[in-house]
Amino acid sequence: MKTVFVTLVILVFAATSWVSAQVLRGNPKEGQVVYEKNCLRCHGNKLDGNGPDSRDLIVRPANLQSPLIRAKTDWELLVTISNGVLFSPMHGFRGKLTDQHMLDVLSYIRSVSPADIVS
Numbered sequence: 001m002k003t004v005f006v007t008l009v010i011l012v013f014a015a016t017s018w019v020s021a022q023v024l025r026g027n028p029k030e031g032q033v034v035y036e037k038n039c040l041r042c043h044g045n046k047l048d049g050n051g052p053d054s055r056d057l058i059v060r061p062a063n064l065q066s067p068l069i070r071a072k073t074d075w076e077l078l079v080t081i082s083n084g085v086l087f088s089p090m091h092g093f094r095g096k097l098t099d100q101h102m103l104d105v106l107s108y109i110r111s112v113s114p115a116d117i118v119s
Ligand code: HEC
Pocket: 034, 035, 038, 039, 040, 041, 042, 043, 053, 057, 059, 060, 061, 062, 064, 069, 072, 076, 077, 080, 081, 085, 088, 089, 090, 091, 093, 105, 106
């Protein structure tokens, strides 16, 4: 029983450090290119949700500069970018962008709109 617990603790620790290491490896410069190609038309060049296509959408794109987004963890944002938001024009980018490009775009978002919390 004790061994199982220790193994679990190690696994959880290894998994979380892997996640943060992955996030840290995003390249904001690459991310900007990915953003401009895939996200700008909805989320806008200021990341404020006022992209050229946003007017036509019933569900407005999220303002990525908002305190709400800043308060989310990198992991939460990554899951959204990867899976999308159900019943909204925000579709998932898994399969369209590589994992590395999703990390890059996340680090670009964070460089413009830094996190409020330590994640
Ligand atoms: C077709 C328009 C469209 C495109 C393209 C788009 N989004 Fe979105 N995005 C949305 C909408 C609409 C929402 C708001 C969904 C809601 O609040 O229900 C959203 C929400 C989000 C959120 C916030 C989710 C939350 O936690 O509240 C993030 C982060 C995000 N988008 C990132 C991206 C990134 C990164 C890209 C490009 C790789 C992208 N989006 C491309 C429309 C778009």
